Amino acid sequence: MSYIESLLGTEAESLLAHSCETIDKTMLQLPGQDYVDRVLSQKDLKPGVLRAMxxxxxxxxxxxxxxxSILPVDQGVEHSGGASFAANPIYFDPANIVELAIEGGCNAVASTLGVLGSVARRYAHKIPFLVKINHNEILSYPNFYDQTLFASVEQAFDMGAVAIGATVYYGSxxxxxQIQEISEAFQHAHELGMVTVLWAYLRNSSFKVDGVDYHTAADLTGQANHLAATIExxxxxxxxxxxxxxxxxxxxGKTDKKVYTELTTEHPIDLVRYQVAxxxxGRAGLINSGGASSGEGDLAQAVRTAVINKRAGGMGMISGRKAFQRPMAEGVDLLHAIQDVYLSDQVTIA
Known part of the structure; x- marks a missing residue:
């Protein structure tokens, strides 16, 4: 615990001792070893989905x-191979991506059809595959920021994946x-017994007002989450x-003043609690993304994100660039540090 506290620095007491008085934790469906029996089994899902989860x-x-704890490496499409892997060229080889996820103790590795398909017979039985089926590629010029399908649900199923992932740019x-495409894809994935994961991102230039970026505002991201849960x-x-x-x-759009006066505060755990709500x-698990790599501060930032997510009632983290844009041993250590937060009995639900 002292290690976590040291990484949190001056925020340690604020983050570790905070008591959430907005949305009480007793109202949440929290993660746990019985999550499938307690929560997922209530849904209109086939037994195969329960097995996959x-x-x-x-x-x-x-x-x-x-x-x-999921390792996502789809940035070769989303940002370009060079931008993603020049810092550590071994990850141009998909085998090393999967090896990092295994050595890092991850629950799954998330990547593209090509990355996972290229090594599926070697690894699909060793770690769960999460195939991302749509992407925004930025080689088209001028770029128009759209998520388009790169793979089918059947292709993910045939390579042995236990889950599919997709992005919807809400607000674009x-x-x-995108909502219609992915809703249909999720339905098909559930029919085949796979788990569905949505990157519920906001994308609209009008969400930046007077120099302030509201793409990560609790109220707007909360609504994106609500729409994600709506398509199951x-x-x-x-x-x-x-x-x-x-x-x-x-x-x-429409909201209610109570969102700002009663259901949230300025505390980061309370803001993420609203995302979970x-x-x-919590009937759909919230995993927070790890964000871009910024260098020496990555470890502390990753642990901070994990502490906030766990104490808010989230289900975990999906962190990629902070792990693979550094030597593999350091990436493994970073992934383990994130996981240690979720393994710690002293980091409790706020």
């Missing part, structure tokens, strides 16, 4: 805890088409909330 939460260092001009995402990937007041700033009070 149990495989996810039963793998890696967090096995049996109900929490997830293309979002309605079993797990929602969301950027951790930073700030609030998006609806008030963009002056569009919009995941049907």
């Amino acid at each position: 149990q495989t996810l939460i039963g793998t890696g260092r967090l096995s049996g805890s109900g929490y997830l 001009e293309e979002s309605r088409r 995402a079993d797990i929602v990937k969301q950027k951790q909330a930073v700030g609030n007041g998006g609806y008030e700033a963009i002056k569009f 919009n995941c049907y009070m």
Whole structure:
């Protein structure tokens, strides 16, 4: 615990001793070793999906805890291979991506059809595969920031994946088409017995007002989570909330004053608690993304994100660039540090 406290620095007491007085923890469906029996089994899902989720939460260092630590490496499409792997060229080889996830004790490795398909016969039985089926590629010029399908649900199923992932850019001009596409894909994945994971991201230039970026505001990301749960995402990937007041700033959409006066405060755990609440009070698990690598501060930032997520009632973290844009041994250590937060009995639900 002292190690976690040291990484949190001056925020240690604020983050570790905070008591959430907005949405009480007793209202949440919290992660745990019985999550499949207690929560997922109530859904309109086939037994195969329950088995797939149990495989996810039963793998890696967090096995049996109900929490997830996932390594995502789809940035070769989303950002370019060079931007992603020049810092550590071994990860141009998909085998090393999967090896990092295994050595790092992850519950699953998430990547593209090509990355996972290229090594599926070697690794699909050794660690759960999560195939990301749509992407925004930025070689088209000018770029138009759209998520388009790169793979089918059947291709993911045939390579032995236990889950599919997809992104919807909520708030964008293309979002309605993306919602329809991914809703249909999730239905098909559930029919085949796979878990569904949604990257529920906001994307609209109007969400930046007077120099303030509201793409990570608790109220707007909370609504994105609600829409993700609406199309039956079993797990929602969301950027951790930073700030609030998006609806008030963009002056569009509908909300309620109680969102700001009773259901949230400025404390980061309370902001993420609102994100969890919009995941049907935890019936869809919230995993927060790790964000970009910034160098020496990555370890402390990753642990901070994990502490906030866990204490808010989230299900875990999905962290990629902070792990693979450094030597493999350091990446493994970073992933283990994240997992240690979820394994610690002293980091409790706020």
